[in-house]
Amino acid sequence: MxxxxxxxxxxxxxxxxxxxxxxxxxxxxxxxPAPVADYLHEFLREEEMNGGYETADQEKEALENFYVSSSKLLNCKPDEMAFAENATRAWDMAFYGFSFSKGDRILTTMSEYGSNVIAYNQQAERYGLEVVFVPDDEYGQIDVCALRQAIDDRVKLISISLIPTGGGLVNPAEAVGKVAREAGVPYLLDACQGVGHLPLDVEKIGCDILSGTGRKYLRGPRGTGLLYVRHEMMDKLVPPFLDQHAADLISPGEYKMLPDAKRFENWEQNFAGKAGLGVAIDYALQFxxxxxxxxxxxxxxxxxxxxxxxxxxxxxxxxxxxxxxxxxxxxxxxxxxxxxxxxxxxxxxxxxxxxxxxxxxxxxxxxxxxxxxxxxxxxxxxxxxxxxxxxxxx
Ligand SMILES: Cc1ncc(COP(=O)(O)O)c(C=O)c1O
Structure with missing residues (x-):
């Protein structure tokens, strides 16, 4: 094409x-693009003229479309998608959902995004983890052989950025996925710079979790992000925050998390941004x-x-x-x-x-x-x- x-x-x-x-x-x-910006303006005008909750009711289909379009983009199911306010928070909602033990190891890359490295270090201090920066190969991308050699019983997560913020390299995400699958280790892919930029198929890549942002290559509104969590991974993660959108309060002492990836979302959201991001994804898919x-x-x-x-x-x-x-x-x-x-x-x-x-x-x-x-x-x-x-x- x-x-x-x-x-x-x-x-x-x-x-x-x-x-x-x-x-x-x-x-x-x-x-x-104009159709995205115009949609966003119209949504905000509706909120101004008719009320926020009323607009959300009226635009229900467009809001639902976020899940449909983002799942088409990544080749997953709509209920494996969550909306977030940016890529960092999407990533955080999954990463901080892992529980670790002393001595566990996280394998990442030299080109890892700074905020992610801060999060690794924070959890390393909390749990006594080891963060391993797998060396680069001769091209300057993650060395997949070195990654494979670093696998042992202590490795509890492989977590890499597909494309770093400060350079044009594309890490070999699929080869990393192969190592993760062979080892049975969860694989978290920060695809912030990748969504809307190059094809991303979570089945082909073999990642369990993927995060992305709206405003960059997807050309969506600012303050929007997305999170994919594979069904099989859903119950292995405990969302670091739960509210009455992410879970149902059944009695004063009992709650039940939603069965799908909405358990990683907030009750209050940027509704215009969410529907607008769906429009932006559809726009990209048209090309x-x-x-x-x-x-x-x-x-x-x-x-x-x-x-x-x-x-x-x-x-x-x-x-x-x-x-x-x-x-x-x-x-x-x-x-x-x-x-x-x-x-x-x-x-x-x-x-x-x-x-x-x-x-x-x-x-x-x-x-x-x-x-x-x-x-x-x-x-x-x-x-x-x-x-x-x-x-x-x-
Ligand atoms: C690789 C990577 N990950 C994460 C982020 C953070 O994205 P956001 O600003 O949407 O949280 C960026 C932003 O530049 C990035 O380049």
Missing amino acids: TFSKDDLNRARAETRACEDLIHFNNAGSSLM GIESIQHRVYMLADKLRNGLSEIDGIELTDLGEEKCGIVTFRAAQAGCESIKSGLHKHRINVSVSDGSGSLVSFQDRDITEVVRASVHYFNTEEEILFFLDALESIV
């Missing part, structure tokens, strides 16, 4: 800002995630090629497979000054300062990189304009 010229025309016509803005910050927060991936990778390759021809630019993406996140630094200028210089040309990028990729960045002696992350609505002309602007800055 390829992204056709008609697809591109439609994508650009429905991305209102792209007329005079080059948005290469899709790994930060992408631009909502097809494979064709989105194809176009995004093509644009990112072009960008990397162009950058490699500019004197003083060092590309910092690792991995055998590289995605739409392109990172670099320059000998002549700091990352923040590049970002603000580009901003003057109406080009958005961000700076990854290391907090989100601390383990990897410290290991590689990197303090910060410029992150230019492309999406399918970007164009080759924008890339040329970007390269010219960058050259003039450095």
Whole structure:
């Protein structure tokens, strides 16, 4: 499947800002397509004019659609999906649901997301766990042989980020899933940067839990996230928080958790965001995630090629497979000054300062990189304009 010229025309016509803005910050927060933004505005207007609860009743189907569309996206059942306010909280609701014993081990990657590493350390202090950063292979992605060798009776969780926040690498999630299945160890995949970016099939990957965010490659509203929990894993996790949406209070001393993944949700939610995220997922599915991936990778390759021809630019993406996140630094200028210089040309990028990729960045002696992350609505002309602007800055 390829992204056709008609697809591109439609994508650009429905991305209102792209007329005079080059948005290469899709790994930060992408631009909502017009149908998603319009739906969100309408939902909020309904809440204003008719009341929040009344709007939720009226939009029941659209709210339910979140489960249907997200399960199509990941190839799972709707009742294995939960809505969350962001990817971090989605991930937390599952991770903090594991109970560990002293001496248990968690296996993760060098490229793991900073907030996840904080959570490992917090639980390590609480339970006396060992957190093992499996070394990278020659491509800079998780070394699957080293992962396999690290498996023993003490390993209670394999938990990795598919794509790090500060680089274009895609970890070999499926190969990791194979190791997890062979070992019978639960597998938690942080796919925050992956949803809407590349195909994710939880059966093929073999993960038990997957978290994602709405605002990045899915182009959904901010303050939205999603969590997949495999049926077989549901009762092995104890949600760290329960409320009267996640559980039924049966008597003063008795409650029963919901049988499905809604047990990981809150009663009060961002209803407009939830329905809007469903619209955004359907929108992405119309183009097809494979064709989105194809176009995004093509644009990112072009960008990397162009950058490699500019004197003083060092590309910092690792991995055998590289995605739409392109990172670099320059000998002549700091990352923040590049970002603000580009901003003057109406080009958005961000700076990854290391907090989100601390383990990897410290290991590689990197303090910060410029992150230019492309999406399918970007164009080759924008890339040329970007390269010219960058050259003039450095
Ligand atoms: C790999 C990864 N995981 C998790 C997150 C956190 O996502 P959220 O801000 O939606 O909680 C990010 C955000 O950049 C990320 O890149």
